[in-house]
Amino acid sequence: MKAAGVLALIGCLVTSTESKVYTRCKLAKIFSRAGLDNYAGFSLGNWICMAYYESGYNTTAQTTLDDGSVDYGIFQINSFTWCRYEKVQEKNHCHVACSALITDDLTDAIICAKKIIKETQGMNYWQRWKKHCEGRDLSEWKKGCEVS
Numbered sequence: 001m002k003a004a005g006v007l008a009l010i011g012c013l014v015t016s017t018e019s020k021v022y023t024r025c026k027l028a029k030i031f032s033r034a035g036l037d038n039y040a041g042f043s044l045g046n047w048i049c050m051a052y053y054e055s056g057y058n059t060t061a062q063t064t065l066d067d068g069s070v071d072y073g074i075f076q077i078n079s080f081t082w083c084r085y086e087k088v089q090e091k092n093h094c095h096v097a098c099s100a101l102i103t104d105d106l107t108d109a110i111i112c113a114k115k116i117i118k119e120t121q122g123m124n125y126w127q128r129w130k131k132h133c134e135g136r137d138l139s140e141w142k143k144g145c146e147v148s
């Protein structure tokens with residue numbers, strides 16, 4: 001009885017730390033520190049806008065596509081080309097486990113996003129960015145946030 005209670009409590013703690021939805025400004029700060037502002041010419045607003053439309057800032061967001069591949073994390077990075085899903089060795093261009101792209105620590109996701117930008121030449125990879133963010137005034141996205 002007692003052990004079950006403790007286990008249930010641990011279960012709650014684990015699940016509550018696993019799913020994290022960042023606030024816009026917290027994300028702006030993390031992105032800025034990671035050098036995303038103007039990375040490959042894309043201002044901070046592009047990144048915040050893209051993450052919003054791709055994942056709603058939810059680090060654990062996962063979407064299974066029709067072809068069976070899965071989009072992972074805050075940037076919805078796809079398993080077919082960019083990360084390693086379980087034992088299946090696919091292209092894995094980012095040399096990272098897909099599970100590393102759905103943690104609170106955004107380091108791996110950011111490194112992978114930078115790689116996508118370089119390899120695909122721009123942010124066109126993110127279709128929701130194209131639809132909702134490209135070519136717009138994105139200064140509002142970092143408004144009120146303490147970023148330089």
Ligand SMILES: *[C@@H]1O[C@H](CO)[C@@H](O)[C@H](O)[C@H]1NC(C)=O
Nearest residue numbers: 019021056058059060061062
């Ligand atoms: C974040 O994404 C996970 C996985 O899709 C989902 O279970 C969770 O409810 C989402 N959190 C929020 C606050 O939307």
